[in-house]
Amino acid sequence: MIGGGYVGLVSAACFAEFGNDVSVVEIDPARLAALRDGRIPIYEPGLDTLVADNIRAGRLSFGHDIAAAVRGAEAIFIAVGTPPRNGDGQADLTYVHEAARQIARAMSDYAVIVTKSTVPVGTSRRIAEIMRQTCPDLAFDVASNPEFLREGNAIGDFMKPDRVIVGLDEDAPDGGARARAVLGSLYRPLSLIEAPVLFVKLETAELTKYASNSFLAMKISFINEMADLCERVGANVHDLARGMGLDGRIGRKFLHPGPGYGGSCFPKDTLALTRIAQEAGTPTRLIEATVGVNDARKVAMASRIVAACGGSVQGRTIAVLGLTFKPETDDMREAPSIPILVRLAERGADIRAFDPVGMAAARPHLPPAITYCDSALDAARGADVLVVLTEWNAFRALSPVHLATAMRGRTIVDLRNIFDPAAMRGAGFTYNSVGRP
Structure with missing residues (x-):
């Protein structure tokens, strides 16, 4: 090897x-x-x-x-x-x-x-x-x-x-x-x-990896656009995704809205496939659009956080839960947290962050002024706003009461939809999620 x-x-x-x-x-x-x-x-x-x-x-x-x-x-x-x-x-x-x-x-x-x-x-x-x-x-x-x-x-x-x-x-x-x-x-x-072990031509095998990852990336971008539409018309994206996913031709996986895809594969492979197709004279318009939608998504999520803060994050303390591009990894490659937190820091936010395993890997990619905390509740201490960027299971069990006690403000921007909206509202929070009323 x-x-x-x-x-x-x-x-x-x-x-x-x-x-x-x-x-x-x-x-x-x-x-x-x-x-x-x-x-x-x-x-x-x-x-x-x-x-x-x-x-x-x-x-x-x-x-x-x-x-x-x-x-x-x-x-x-x-x-x-x-x-x-x-x-x-x-x-x-x-x-x-x-x-x-x-x-x-x-x-x-x-x-x-x-x-x-x-x-x-x-x-x-x-x-x-x-x-x-x-x-x-x-x-x-x-x-x-x-x-x-x-x-x-x-x-x-x-x-x-x-x-x-x-x-x-x-x-x-x-x-x-x-x-x-x-x-x-x-x-x-x-x-x-x-x-199944499939023996195919060399060219087919090489293309299958790119095609598979690009299709999954396209599903993510599709459900993210549907989440935006749901917010405008009063629908619930989770019910929408379930209604779609029960169709065996579509499937449930990768129909989870969020701040955009990242990692070592999807961003690199979608871009590479568009170049391969262009060189072959058969442009892949759907994949090109997927790349554009995902890039715009990350910018839009930073703007969503700013809007939840009343239009300005200058001098605001923002608690961030999760930095890696997905849970159960310390991989920061193309993580949505990078462009989002860079924009918030540029606008004067005081950022306190916690990730169960990714903080060491995150430091070289994020603004130097970020404070790295020992736990989720430590990050929330004194925060005006809490932002969820990665859906680690440990975050799902956080008590709304404990969060309310730790935080100074009462605003949550949950970009992974890990919390129960009713429970958060019951604890006095203004709760913003993705694609849900």
Whole structure:
């Protein structure tokens, strides 16, 4: 597994749990030292135990030497970063291409080179070209195996997936049969739970990840627009979403209104898909609109908070609950909290924030004047307004009476709809939520 980041580490630990011998190559010295000591540099429930168990069992190891790691390997996964390029939003494949060169120089026996990173269409074939240019006599196949791991539930998603997508090179001399045998064997443990393993063309696999994430992002933006409409006409967005979601063709998931999507996948993948489509001459207008709606959403949420404060947050103390883009992770990438809190700070707000696990990760992204608190009630102490930005379960159980006792003001802006409006009104709050009367 080339890369010990989120995708590489979770995948490596889960493959090891299947009974495979897995070597992880990580070039960052601090991260490598932490992994060797069993310290997990990311927050993901259950991952620390899974890694520790498989290190003890001798199935999982960490190092920096690609040559040692690939020696005798049947499958070599590339799980390095593919950040958006500055300027055009397309995925930056610098690390992927360099990994391919290093693998080619280190290989001696046949192996399947598998892209686990999210990459544009054509990347797997480009990897094959790079490897042949580097070492023309190598015996290998390429494959694409995109990940569909939700942060906060990654281990469950790997062990009990909705599907596994494997892209094969149908133009290979054997039509991809040898690669299919290797990867089919690797995923055989999932046959016990009858998880679908779909073998498709390379290009189909590469595009499926982008298409899936973009469709889910589109659902989020759609329900956010419906929430705005519900507020104008007096409807309830939760009842609306339930009425829609009970239709099996639509489904209930991702119909939850909020301040916009964030994280490591949706913003990056929607932007990348629009670039892929434009380059192919088939623009994706729906996805382009989704990107625009989401960007505007975050700005609108900051304005909503200002409006709830009477039109100005100058000198107001605002308590913020939740900073990460979603619960059960410390990931701050593209978190809605960033543009929202930057705008509030620019307008003179005094911000007191609490997040159960994300405050250390949040500091580099947020204004330096923010006060980080020890608990939700600590953040609420003396606040004029309480704002909910991330729906951590611990926040749902907060007592309205205790909040009222801690706060100076009586205004709540709940951008995740975690509180009961009647209970908040009963405690004397002016309660603002999303898409509810």
